Amino acid sequence: MITLQCLLEFQSEGDRREVLDLMRRFSSAERYGYQRLLEGWTREELKKHLTQVFQINTRYADDAVLKASGILSSCRKRGQNPTKVVFGGRGLFEKLKKKHLNGPRREELEREWKEKRQGNLYSRGDRSKRGNLNLRFVWIEGELYLRICVGERRWVYAKVVRPVKREGDKWIGFVWDLHQAERTGKWFPYNVELKLRDGEVYAHVSVSEKFPPTVITPENGVIGIDVNAYPFHLALAEVSRDGNLVGYERISLHEFLSADRDKREYLAWQVAYWVVGLALQRSRAIAIEDLEELPKGRRGDGFPKLRQKLQRWVYRSILEKIEVLAKRHGVAVEKKDPAYTSVIGKLKYAPQYLIDKDVAGALVIGRRALGFEEELPEAYRCLLRDEEFLLYALAELEEKVKKLKRELKGEENEWRRKAIKARLKATRGELKTLKAHLRALQSGEGEPASQRSPADRRKEPVRGRLSGRRKSWRVLSAALTVPVLEKFSHVKGTVRDFSPLRPVLVSGDWERAVRRPVPVPGAGAAVQVV
Template sequence: MITLQCLLEFQSEEDRRKVLDLMRRFSSAERYGYRRLLEGWPREELKKHLAQIFQVNTRYADDAVLKASAVLSSCRKRGQNPTKVVFGGRGLFEKLKKKHLNGPRREELEREWREKRQGNLYSRGDKRKQGNLNLRFVWIKGELYLRINVGRREWVYARVVRPAKREKDKWIGFVWDLYKAERSGEWFPYDVELKLKNGEVYAHVSVDEEFPPAVITLENGVIGIDVNAYPFHLALAEVSPDGNLVGHERISLHELLSADRDKREYLAWQVAYQVVSLALGKGKAIAMEDLEKVPKGRRGDGFPKLRQKLQRWAYRSVLEKIEVLARRHGVAVEKRDPAFTSVIGKFKYAPQYLVDKDVAGALVIGRRALGFEEKLPEAYRCLLRDEEFLLYALAELEEKVKKLKRELKGEENEWRKKAIKAKLKATRGELKTLRAHLRALQSGEGEPASRQPADRWKEPVRGRLSGWRIKAWRVLSAALTVPVLEKFSHVKGTVRDFSPLRPVLVSGDWERAARRSVPVPSAGAAVQECS
């Protein structure tokens, strides 16, 4: 989606007044509609209600509901409280609450607040309605105008002021497409949103971008991307067509944390250029997580609050830019469900290749894009049938529960208490999972004998993880995380070293892994770095 901006020049003050009044009513309808959506009103009923109250046509009313729905959906995805949304911007709202602020500065803020609250008008595109029904671009005597529907069979025509800024300005292409559509009658949809800023009315036009056909496909492998909140970075894994790890790289995103909005956008584009340049140099497609399917703050890295905060803006913005830039350069982009990629990566591939869990997660995403299905290694299968190990793991988990209870009892700080309670809840969940598995094993209700015991690590199988495989990975995570990994974690707050699992993965020697108390010095250096 490309968004272009142009200034509107009205023919008279009366025309300008009519448009501003419409923008005010539409903005009110959007805010009113948002509150009704929180109450559970259905869209069709709300649309008719808004049209009647705010005296706008039903299409404007429906677009107001659409905008309100987008705000509500975005708020929920970011983990924010929908009832706390402030239309016009919380930053401005907090500044205006300060009683000591007065004079020209306060007047300027109040003007900006009114413009953001009342200066909005939106109309979605429709190919059947010559591109847009309510806000339509038309040609009059060789000049481009925006026709604005301000009432029943009443329109205002505003001249479009938008000089081309450079030779490859996308505005030139958009105007040419409008000219061709006018001549041929083959229209394309474009969304138009009017915004009031510094007393001027601007039109923001959004059209779908046409990408060239992909010339770099999955045939040569992929660059898998995993997004991580701790440390705050992108992990890249170069995956060969047969599903093996060829190289890996890490791109830090810490600069984005302290940057303002404009600089953050610039830095995000720089990160996107780095990733796409790597893909072009290696001749590989790009595989990334489908963030629509990621429950924020539940990726199991020990920092759900931090992940939730950062993913509100950073990850989605960076990945969207990578996708757009890659498609512009003819690089195929595959988006996959990230479910269990971190768990599979850290238990199966981190000890195998001696890399961290982030690179291992990126490898799993890349393999999933290539069509590989992850099976539980045979050594882990045997481990989950070993009652001696399961009883040991249960004892370790029970001991951790007791320890957390003692910490909770002696802790006076309320915030630390909440953190301990969260850990206690998670540990109890793992304990419950492991107990259920042990009971099923002792009663003879384990994995069906018809399952193939061999683990074909590189076998290309299409499809998603089946239910019994998901359950097996959950049990494995509960059995190994606390009893083996967290027991000797050398990084406070999270486990980064998965080398203790290598003897378990290779030979099933869990006793050796449980006794080991120091990290492998060369962990993470076994695979050549991407240039």
């Protein structure tokens, strides 16, 4: 969808006041409908109720419910409390709460608050209704007007003021499409939303964008993209058509942390242009994560710095811009389920290619877009049947639980205690997973599902085997992360070095991995820990 803006010029002050009153009633219906949705009302019963209470037609009432449900859905996807939504903007609300604010500055903020809270009107497009039923563009004596339905068979006509700003302005194409629809009768749907800003009424028109044919497909290979909050960056992996890693790049996003909303939007487009430019240069399609929701943390979880990054996380905006820009240039975009891509990447490809887990995750996303299944390597499958190793890993996890309990007992800072509790909970989860696997192995219930199929087959995954395969990866992660990668005290925070897994991956030699040389600060060379 592309959105275009134009100014509306009313023929009389009476017309303007009538439209502003309709915008006020629609905005009230939207807020009222949002509260009723929280209470569990259905769309149909709410539509009838809004029509009677706010004296708007059923189409406007349904659109008000649609807008309210969109806000509710978006709020839930972001992990925010839907009961805390502030219509009109929380920023303005917080400023107006300050009692010392007065005079012209307060009057300006109150006007802006009122406009944002009460100055909205929306009508969705409909092909069968000549493009839009309630807010329709019409031609009168060669000039473009917006016909606004303000009552039963009553309309207000507002002249559209929109100069062409530059060559290639998409407004030219939209006006041309309106001319063609008027001439041929082949209408297209367009959504229209009216907004009041600085005393003027603006119309925001959204239409489906027409994309050129796709010329760069996954048959040429892909560029897999993995989004990461720590460090704050995008990881890109160039994957050949046979599933091998060709090269990789990283794009830092730290500049987003100190930028305001407009600058973040600009930076997101810059990133999108860079990624699509790389795809065009290498003739590769793009593979991204199909992310629905990313937890942004909660106050008091013990991880304030990470939460600050997540709250300003623009992953969805960046991926959407990459997708749109790629389609404009004929580059195919594959959206894939991101489940277990990080686990598979860090355990299988990070030690194999000696790359970090983020690039390895991007590689898995790229391979998944090419249709490759990720099977456990033979050495890992043997490891999951090695009872001696599993008992060793179990002991290491139990020791970590004891260590975290001691830290928790000796820590007095409330916020640090919460961070320790989070790590303790995660470690207990890994311990539970490993114990369940060990019990199943000792009872002879079976072996990893991935053992029963050839490795790395290029086809669509089979749903029945997928859960078993993912369970094997989860067990393997619990067995290797703490016992091997976090074995020594020099590891702080997130593990970034996965080279110790290489002897395990190649030959299954886990004993060599746990006795690996460890760097000692100030000692120069690595020393052997016995």
